[in-house]
Amino acid sequence: MEKSKVYFANFRATVQENIQQKLARLMKTAGMDTIDFDKKYVAIKIHFGEPGNLAYLRPNYAKTVVDSVKSMGGKPFLTDCNTLYVGGRKNALDHLDSAYVNGFSPFSTGCHVIIADGLKGTDEVLVPVEGGTYVKEAKIGRAVMDADIIISLNHFKGHEAAGFGGAIKNLGMGCGSRAGKMEMHSAGKPEVSAKKCVGCGMCKKICAHEAITITDKKASIDHNKCVGCGRCIGVCPTDSVKPVYDESNDIMNCKMAEYTKAVVNGRPAFHISLVMDVSPFCDCHGENDAPIVPDVGMFASFDPVALDQACVDAVNAQPVSRGSLLEEVEHVHHDHFTDVSPDTNWKSCLEHAEKLGLGTREYELIQI
Structure with missing residues (x-):
């Protein structure tokens, strides 16, 4: 397979060109303007940041992408799906509140x-996964699939289960509905915490397979009938219905790649990763630890696999930041992300993505 082109710009700025203008130039040089945006709905997938976490991308970067799309006649919107865990983004109302608190409003982003x-x-x-090994139909948020074009705007950082979070995680895990996220994390069926359950019956009402019964004001799930759709997780008002996080990290990574294939297949897609504030763990945390390496720069490509590989290589080429978690751990893996989270294997995601035809790990880095 021919090498994919990945474009790079550092974070240096001048009087003539600030960082946002440089990002706009990077996107244009990388070929984003070759996409026909005219009167098209454009989903810009971004992580709005869990309240309390300050490592997420500033909304200024989102505005730069929005302005570029609008200048080419597109109709952009910022989007993400609700989280599986309990936090500030588990339903749309809380999620919108969190986005606005963190600066992502129509007034700041356009x-x-x-x-x-x-x-x-x-x-x-339900989106068929062409060539999928683990997932036959991915459960993708409807607004993402209703869009004509998908753009991923990623904060590249570490991750305690995936190894790192970049373009594929932003699209694969990020665009999965709550049930989709459960499918990626779990090989089994949800369970009920009797301590939290109030017996309201919402889970029983939404179950299409009569797998849920209410006894003595407590719900229980018959796993022989349950198909693992996860809809009961979404409707539970007390968060007593929980997924079982029993999938291996390698298989989760492969499922993420398959979900990404479902998201991008059959329509234009473009990917941007900002390697800055490289926290050791995900932006889903309600806190962020110190960056493990210095800020690197901005990357863009039509190939999410090549983009993720280029960002990994760039991070691994950086010195360890003093005072960071990375400085404290043993450096036996010759890989910053594996050193921070030794039980992860980020290569499994990119290797599987390559097999699926999502892209190639071979890339040509072009600095602007």
Whole structure:
């Protein structure tokens, strides 16, 4: 396979060109303007940041992408799907509040925010995964699939399960509905915490397979009938229905790649990663640890696999930041992300993505 082109710009700025202008130039040089945006709906997938975390991308970067899309006649919106865990983004109302608190409003970014899988994380589309090994139909947030074009704007950082979070994680895990996220994390079925359950019956009402019964004001799930759709997780008002996090990290990474294939297949897609504030763990945390390496720069490509590989290589080429978690751990893996989270294997995701035809790990880095 021919090498993919990945374009790079550092964070140096001048009086003539600030960072946002440089990002706009990077996107244009990388070929984003070759996409026909005219009157097209454009989903810009971004992580709005869990409240309390300050490592997420500033909304200024989102505005730069929005302005570029608008200048080419597109109709952009910022989007993400609800989280599987309990936090500030588990339903659309809390999610919007969190986005606005963190600065992602129509006034600051120039476009609206749409939570792709709806109020309770149950508004999804079943999308066939061409060539999928683990997933036959991905559960993707409806607004993402309704868009004509998808752009991923990623904060590249570490991750305690995937190894790192970049373009593929932003699209694969990020565009999965709550049930889709459960499918990626779990090989089994959800369970009920009797301590939290109030016996309201919402889970029983939404179950299409009569797998849930209410006894003595407590719900229980018959795993012989349950198909693992996860809709009960979305409707539970007390968060007593929980997924079982029993999938291996390698298989989770492969499922993420398959979900990404479902998201981008059959329509234009473009990917931007900012390697800055490289925290050791995900922006889903309600806190962020010190960056493990110095800021690197901005990357863009049509190939999400090549982009992720280029960002990994760039981070691994950096010195360890003093005072960071990376400085404290043993450096036996010759890989910053594996040193921070030794039980992870980020290569499994990119290797599987390559097999799926998502892209190639071979790339040509072009600095602007």
